[in-house]
Amino acid sequence: MNEQSSTVDETLVTQPAAEAQRPDAPEVVPGELIIKYREGMAQQSAQLAGLSLSAVRALSGGETLVRVSGGGLGAQSILSAQATLDAVERLREQAGDAIEYVQPNYIYRALAVPNDPYYSLQWHYPAMNLPAAWDITTGANSPVVAVIDTGQLNHPDLAGRFVAGYDFISNTSTAGDGNGRDSDPTDVGDAAVCNGQQQPNSWHGTHVAGTIGAATNNGVGVAGVNWNARIQHARVLGKCGGSTADIIDAIRWTSGMTVSGVPANATPAKVINMSLGGYLGSSCAASDPATQAAINDAVARGVTVVVAAGNSNDNAGLYTPASCNNTVTVAATETRNYRAPYSNYGSAIDVAAPGGDTSADRNGDGYADGVLSTLRDASGTAYNYAFYQGTSMATPHVAGVVSLMYAVRPGITPAQVLSTLQSTAKPLSSTQCAQGCGSGLVDAYAAVNAAKNGGTTSPQPVSDDTAQGAITLTKAASKSGSVSSSDTQDWYKFTATGGSVTVRLATGSDADLYLYDSNALTQLGASERGGSQTESISRTLTAGKTYYAAVVRYSGSPNYTVSVSGAAQ
Incomplete structure (x- = not known):
């Protein structure tokens, strides 16, 4: 079996330095205290302290929530946190036995923003709305994620993350x-x-494993997408890449299937990450049916397979496994949510995720705009952290999010995973991605929240949210629809008869209109006027060809009417 080289084009840069910061003081509700009085002593405690305390409400533990006024604490001063803390101290010192205890009404915040010192440099997590997803789940009870890649290193920031893996390089x-x-x-x-x-x-x-599940909120290094990830390494890439035969066996084994000569997998995965690939010049189904068959078998067992689009600035449909069916194929974005300059594109892409661009420092933090994760130095003598770029880096972001989706909905199917990722993704404008980034940038919060609260127990049908489910549009009749924050785009298709065609969009609020070629890949025109203005695109089109139009929500929940006129059926 001929070996295929891995499409890896990432760049190592200097390890960053950062320190975790401790707040200067606790946060409190200004002017509010929680007091536990001793029986019959409420008025005495206030008088002793020279304060006026008005009860707001009784609390369930016998305490009283009170508001402070008087006693030198004027209307302005009680608005400050320091004056509130001073009032607590005055009561503690002067009320004596009249109170059992007194404390501020503290403000607590969700602890989903981790304390890992390099987290502030992981711009790629806020970019995909991941911190909000952590308020839903940090991955407790999530399934095993298999990393089919170069293998495992015992990086300190990955301690306790691994389940037994296997070396498949023959x-x-x-x-x-x-x-x-x-x-x-x-x-x-x-x-x-x-x-x-x-x-x-x-x-x-x-590096891939660190993005999926580096130990998080432990005051060390970086954060992972899944704070409780269980990672299984299947080693398939060695010197100059790895072979199809080895990769196929790794797919089957990590999914829990039998592989000749290999012990049974005691901890099968529900999510597979493959940040690898090769150029075949045609689709996976046409040129690599063996890999396609292995993926099909894994998906049939309820496993979601997440794969990299490739780093050649080319049509992902010419690469495997990027073009394989039944996968989640991931393109890469950079800090502006633009398609990264190296990322493959096209109709094979399902969604995009942060992959970085180490040629730039657009956010001005003094470091290259790559994805920061766990690594080892080139000599192999020390563990560190480094910025890499690539669709290889985008893919584990999605695999980690998928594992969070399984955590909140264990019975979710691979088809439902893909449908949810696509329907909740943030569409990218024609400026951000003109050549095909699937449904847009993954929104981790929206995807996890939808997995938890929505969906059905059966695979979702192809919808008009994608070009594959486009609604037929004729000049004989207009179509009406609505796009909201949870249904951000609708696709239409029509057949040209030759000559000038106009597609028009009338909206009740702000939506944009885009015209695409017969592959739903190349954008032929865009109308982004804003507000509730009518959008219109006119182009001369080839007779007999099918063209696509996309209505994309910009803000609000626009109701719209779309029509086609001129040389169209």
Whole structure:
């Protein structure tokens, strides 16, 4: 079996330095105290302290919530946190036995923003609305996530995250560990001369694993998408890549299927991350049916397979597994939510996620705009953290979110996972992505919340949220619809008869109109006038071809009417 090189094009940069910051003082509700009086002593306690205390309400533990006034604490001063703390101290010192205890009415906030010192440099998490998802779940009871990649390293920030994996590299010269397949998935490094170029050790699987589930809120290093992730490494990539045969067996084994000569997997995964791929020049179904069959079998067992689009600034439909059916194929974005310059694109893309761009520092933090995660230095002597870029980095963001979706809805199916990711994604404008980024940028909160509260127990049908489910539009009749925050776009298709065609959109609030070619890939025109103005696109189109129009919500929940006129059926 010929080996395929992995489409990895990430860049290592200097390890960042950052320190966790402690707040200067507790947050309190200004002017409010919680007091537990001793029996019959309420008035005396207030008088002793020289304060006027008005009861707001009784609390369930026998305490009283009170508001402070008087006693030198004027209307302005009780608005300050410090004056409130001073009032607490005055009561403690002067009320004596009249009170059992007194304290401020503290303000507590969701602890979903982790205390990992490098978290502030992980711009890629807020970009996909991940902190809000952590307020729903941080991954308790989530399933195993398999990382089919270069293997496992015992990075300190991944301690306790691993379940037993396997080394599937059958070629001993490629493996670099002196043997073939075995139960030790350790990444021994992949430095080699490949296609005439010296490649350093990438420690690629460790970077991917850190994004999925680095130990989080532990005051060390970086945060992971899933705070409670269980990660299973299947080593398939060694020197200069890995082979289809090894990758297929890894897909089957991590999914819980039997692989000849390999012990049964005691902890099968429900999510597979494959940040790898190769150029085949045609679709997966046409050129690599063996990989397609393995993916189909995994999905049939309820496993969601998340794959990288590839880093060649090319049509993802020419790469595998990016073009395989039954996958979640992920393009990469950078800090502005633009498609990253290297990211593959096209109709094979399902969603996009942050992959970074290490050629820039657009957010001005002094570091390259890559994805920060766990790594080892090039020599293999020390563990560190580094910024990489690539669709390889975008993919584990999605795999981690998918594992959170399983945590809140264990019975969710792969079809429902994909449908939910697509229907909740944030659409990208034609400026941000002109060549196909699927349904847009993954919104972690919206996806996890929808998985928890919505959906059905059966796979969702293809809807008009995608080009595949586009509604037929004719010049004989207009179509009406609505796009809201949970249903952000509607697709239509029509057939041209040759000559100038106009597509028009009348809305009740702000929606935009886009015209695409017969592959629903190349944008032919856009109308983004804003407000409730009528959007209109006129183009000369080829007779007999089908073209696509997309109505995309910008704000509000626009009701609209879309029509086509001119040289169209």
